Amino acid sequence: MSKEIINIDAIILHHVDYKDNDVIVTALSTSGKLHSIYARGIKKLKSKNAAAIQPLMHSHLTLFKGSKQMDTLKHAQYIFNTVEGFNDYDKMLTAFILADMMRKQCEDQIGADPQLYMLLKNALTVLKTQSNTLVLAVYLAKLLQLNGQHLIVDGCGMCGKHHINYISIEHGGFVCHSCLKHNDVYQVSSDGLKLFRYINKVNIEKIDMINFVDDDVSNTLKIMVAFYEHYVGIKISNIEQCIKE
Numbered sequence: 001m002s003k004e005i006i007n008i009d010a011i012i013l014h015h016v017d018y019k020d021n022d023v024i025v026t027a028l029s030t031s032g033k034l035h036s037i038y039a040r041g042i043k044k045l046k047s048k049n050a051a052a053i054q055p056l057m058h059s060h061l062t063l064f065k066g067s068k069q070m071d072t073l074k075h076a077q078y079i080f081n082t083v084e085g086f087n088d089y090d091k092m093l094t095a096f097i098l099a100d101m102m103r104k105q106c107e108d109q110i111g112a113d114p115q116l117y118m119l120l121k122n123a124l125t126v127l128k129t130q131s132n133t134l135v136l137a138v139y140l141a142k143l144l145q146l147n148g149q150h151l152i153v154d155g156c157g158m159c160g161k162h163h164i165n166y167i168s169i170e171h172g173g174f175v176c177h178s179c180l181k182h183n184d185v186y187q188v189s190s191d192g193l194k195l196f197r198y199i200n201k202v203n204i205e206k207i208d209m210i211n212f213v214d215d216d217v218s219n220t221l222k223i224m225v226a227f228y229e230h231y232v233g234i235k236i237s238n239i240e241q242c243i244k245e
């Protein structure tokens with residue numbers, strides 16, 4: 001019986017070495033499905049598929065469908081490099097964090113969601129020209145939303161009033177002074193509150209730093225990391241390197 005062949009376009013998220021020359025690749029297809037792929041002989045010098053399955057490449061993959069969780073690579077065709085022109089360490093690190101977060105969130109996700117693929121693709125595109133911290137903060141807000149958590153940023157999460165003083169993880173977003181129950185809240189400036197709302201509202205492909213300052217964005221990223229880790233329960237590796245103290 002011949003094996004079923006499937007063709008996907010996907011962004012390569014991750015590699016794990018296996019045996020001497022093989023690699024297990026994790027890739028996110030345009031339909032938003034996470035694939036585990038066994039790629040034989042990739043580390044041999046003459047491998048024709050090696051370039052197309054490097055992390056952060058966008059490639060066309062022909063796979064033998066596996067009986068269990070893992071498919072096997074038949075052929076990989078490079079389409080484009082999502083990090084083309086990224087020439088500094090911080091941008092590359094940010095791109096790897098975006099890919100890593102996507103992989104971890106997809107591992108917990110039931111079924112495929114093309115919005116997850118679009119989010120990663122758009123984030124990598126805007127990362128070329130926009131602030132790393134702003135891209136990360138908005139990306140976290142969108143991942144939370146795709147996981148079903150919309151933070152409350154239109155008024156106090158308890159009474160709905162528009163005079164807001166704090167950001168609270170426990171209340172799921174904004175809270176006013178009269179509704180505050182505990183003091184484990186973030187006290188931010190009014191610009192910081194505006195930025196938090198912006199980050200949770202804006203489409204990632206439209207982001208713009210124009211009205212904000214670096215320190216506020218860095219501080220808001222720190223808050224978004226705390227929300228994400230609390231509500232999704234996934235620890236974000238290396239993110240502390242992107243947050244200025």
Ligand SMILES: [Zn+2]
Pocket residue numbers: 156157158159160161175176177178179
């Ligand atoms: Zn209130």
